[in-house]
Amino acid sequence: MSLFRHELKATDGAARTGVIHTPRGEIRTPAFMPVGTAATVKALYMDQVREAGADIILGNTYHLMLRPGAEEVHALGGLHKFANWPYPILTDSGGFQVMSLTSLRKMTEEGVTFASHLDGSRHLLTPERSIEIQCLLGSDIQMQLDECTPFPATEEQARVSMELSLRWAKRSKAAFEAQPHRKEGQALFGIVQGSTYSELRARSAAGLVDIGFNGYAIGGLAVGEGQPEMLRVLDFTVPLLPKDRPRYLMGVGTPDDLVEGVRRGIDMFDCVMPTRNGRHGLAFTRRGRVNLRNARHAKDPRPLDAESSCPAARDYSRAYLHHLIKSGEMLGSMLVSWINIAYYQELMAGMRVAIAEGEFEAFAARFKAEQATGDIQAL
Amino acid sequence: MSLFRHELKATDGAARTGVIHTPRGEIRTPAFMPVGTAATVKALYMDQVREAGADIILGNTYHLMLRPGAEEVHALGGLHKFANWPYPILTDSGGFQVMSLTSLRKMTEEGVTFASHLDGSRHLLTPERSIEIQCLLGSDIQMQLDECTPFPATEEQARVSMELSLRWAKRSKAAFEAQPHRKEGQALFGIVQGSTYSELRARSAAGLVDIGFNGYAIGGLAVGEGQPEMLRVLDFTVPLLPKDRPRYLMGVGTPDDLVEGVRRGIDMFDCVMPTRNGRHGLAFTRRGRVNLRNARHAKDPRPLDAESSCPAARDYSRAYLHHLIKSGEMLGSMLVSWINIAYYQELMAGMRVAIAEGEFEAFAARFKAEQATGDIQAL
Ligand SMILES: [Zn+2]
Ligand SMILES: [Zn+2]
Numbered sequence: 029m030s031l032f033r034h035e036l037k038a039t040d041g042a043a044r045t046g047v048i049h050t051p052r053g054e055i056r057t058p059a060f061m062p063v064g065t066a067a068t069v070k071a072l073y074m075d076q077v078r079e080a081g082a083d084i085i086l087g088n089t090y091h092l093m094l095r096p097g098a099e100e101v102h103a104l105g106g107l108h109k110f111a112n113w114p115y116p117i118l119t120d121s122g123g124f125q126v127m128s129l130t131s132l133r134k135m136t137e138e139g140v141t142f143a144s145h146l147d148g149s150r151h152l153l154t155p156e157r158s159i160e161i162q163c164l165l166g167s168d169i170q171m172q173l174d175e176c177t178p179f180p181a182t183e184e185q186a187r188v189s190m191e192l193s194l195r196w197a198k199r200s201k202a203a204f205e206a207q208p209h210r211k212e213g214q215a216l217f218g219i220v221q222g223s224t225y226s227e228l229r230a231r232s233a234a235g236l237v238d239i240g241f242n243g244y245a246i247g248g249l250a251v252g253e254g255q256p257e258m259l260r261v262l263d264f265t266v267p268l269l270p271k272d273r274p275r276y277l278m279g280v281g282t283p284d285d286l287v288e289g290v291r292r293g294i295d296m297f298d299c300v301m302p303t304r305n306g307r308h309g310l311a312f313t314r315r316g317r318v319n320l321r322n323a324r325h326a327k328d329p330r331p332l333d334a335e336s337s338c339p340a341a342r343d344y345s346r347a348y349l350h351h352l353i354k355s356g357e358m359l360g361s362m363l364v365s366w367i368n369i370a371y372y373q374e375l376m377a378g379m380r381v382a383i384a385e386g387e388f389e390a391f392a393a394r395f396k397a398e399q400a401t402g403d404i405q406a407l
Numbered sequence: 408m409s410l411f412r413h414e415l416k417a418t419d420g421a422a423r424t425g426v427i428h429t430p431r432g433e434i435r436t437p438a439f440m441p442v443g444t445a446a447t448v449k450a451l452y453m454d455q456v457r458e459a460g461a462d463i464i465l466g467n468t469y470h471l472m473l474r475p476g477a478e479e480v481h482a483l484g485g486l487h488k489f490a491n492w493p494y495p496i497l498t499d500s501g502g503f504q505v506m507s508l509t510s511l512r513k514m515t516e517e518g519v520t521f522a523s524h525l526d527g528s529r530h531l532l533t534p535e536r537s538i539e540i541q542c543l544l545g546s547d548i549q550m551q552l553d554e555c556t557p558f559p560a561t562e563e564q565a566r567v568s569m570e571l572s573l574r575w576a577k578r579s580k581a582a583f584e585a586q587p588h589r590k591e592g593q594a595l596f597g598i599v600q601g602s603t604y605s606e607l608r609a610r611s612a613a614g615l616v617d618i619g620f621n622g623y624a625i626g627g628l629a630v631g632e633g634q635p636e637m638l639r640v641l642d643f644t645v646p647l648l649p650k651d652r653p654r655y656l657m658g659v660g661t662p663d664d665l666v667e668g669v670r671r672g673i674d675m676f677d678c679v680m681p682t683r684n685g686r687h688g689l690a691f692t693r694r695g696r697v698n699l700r701n702a703r704h705a706k707d708p709r710p711l712d713a714e715s716s717c718p719a720a721r722d723y724s725r726a727y728l729h730h731l732i733k734s735g736e737m738l739g740s741m742l743v744s745w746i747n748i749a750y751y752q753e754l755m756a757g758m759r760v761a762i763a764e765g766e767f768e769a770f771a772a773r774f775k776a777e778q779a780t781g782d783i784q785a786l
Contacts, residue, residue: 100705103706110724347475354474
């Protein structure tokens, strides 16, 4: 039996729940992966991330290759040891950040050259180098290098971009199989592109399945198309993916996006929203978003959510959280990031149970109703 | 028996160890008070502060009166509840920050008017208002408003300033006794001024003892005079203070300052150094200061100090701490601040034991030798 294995336990409509077995532990699906860009989930201790219920975190190849460097992390025993996170880690390919953060980019068939956003140094990222970096980091789930097609794109632009990603998928797979640093049980995922065009998505998925991956990601979404369009693309793209492999919707999203993604058969998500928003005092709660910067909280002795599983949502007053955020105190960012990561994990856990019990639609309806009620009345 | 009571347990030379009993718990002396300026010890959870061994923290009246406001904290149940710290809190008078942070200051016999560094709003801080604020915050140990005499000062400048502080001491005591918000067991400390002049210090101390306080602080030091001059002032000032009351050296200092202060009979200290330096990656350790920003740590898999009581010093590599600090990641500030607060508390605990065992001089000699060895050799 393979060391990397996706065990489906139950389905409810298109929604699925199961376990991805890896040498570093189990990933209960559907799963939300907190983003640990630079080997840290910003403003959180790894203990908090784990206790919140995260089975896996995401690391950013782009950031880590620049600082401290892939060879450096490898020499230090790998990313898990470096970051004090002994559980599964997924790394992206680096391509997305290269396109969003760097200057002087030049894309060729070989790969992409770019200037580091840190010091302007020049780098070349190829499918082969991306895999090498990910193997040096030692991540459990690795992603092929692709081009995240910008939105909007004409069908012709999307086709050219998707076909490049498909050729890179093939090279990524070959590089992965040839990698001396690869360990038994590490997995490689392909990435379906094709923008909003169903025929392109179908050709991309078919091409990837031909090559054969341990899991399949849907890329090129959550890039400005809006939720309705994203869900429309999921509606025709998810069914193209093998049932027995994990399906990962990249860079998504809001709590509602997660519920809608799971409803369509997605198993894995990642997004910076909980930590990025948390740092600035925007909390995700059962009753929707709460902006703790808002003056309505200044004199409010009540906790953010007395029923939360997260101590930060229960044991501190809204007035205190407001004060910390207004004062720019690090503890404010720490507490609200923690609240958000815990809420995202709570939401995933709720969906897993609901699917197992065949009650996903009831769960989703309750979720939407509760989100729609909005925050408790101001005092 | 008074609810606020200083119990001396042992002396060793001039060094003393004991317990200050308060309604909110015991303060083991000599004690270092982490600074919780804005109702948070920067970048730390209160649980970490407590577990590191802190019995008491310091809150800044100036910051809290401006944001969220003394009446606001009072309405929220007081500073202890607001900040999730149920143990003793000392608040300063606000005078020091008014002098160092504000503009448009005007000092009169009545008090000091100033413009807030946050929004330019005008405020008047008098001895009476300072006490009222501290009682609204509900702090366990309150400080008289004084003028921290700038350094250097002529003897005449120092005399005028010290005499103003003494008149304010008398008004502070009267205001404290008349305060409706005061609770049984709250304490008021007077502050000895007089710059570097022994005669002025003597007159200040005598005047304060005449008024009568629960404890006596030495102010106007650690303001640029340097350690030798500070110790010279302590040499003639500490013996002026009543033996049966806590002695607090304000705003001090480095680990060596703490040892030298304790050697001279100081019981309490506070300083922003462990947290301020921690935020920027400078660690205090048994073997002196370690700048984690330094490139020598970039590839070092060893912990900062394997024998530390602090998990942050044991469970993370120097390479990781270096990476976090270089990357501006909040976790770097969190970990190094934690390391420093824990080291300071470890040092105080060591001194308490040494004094109780009559081995303070041996302890101090070991401390100085170990500090002088410097950090472990680079790899
Ligand atoms: Zn996102
Ligand atoms: Zn200081």
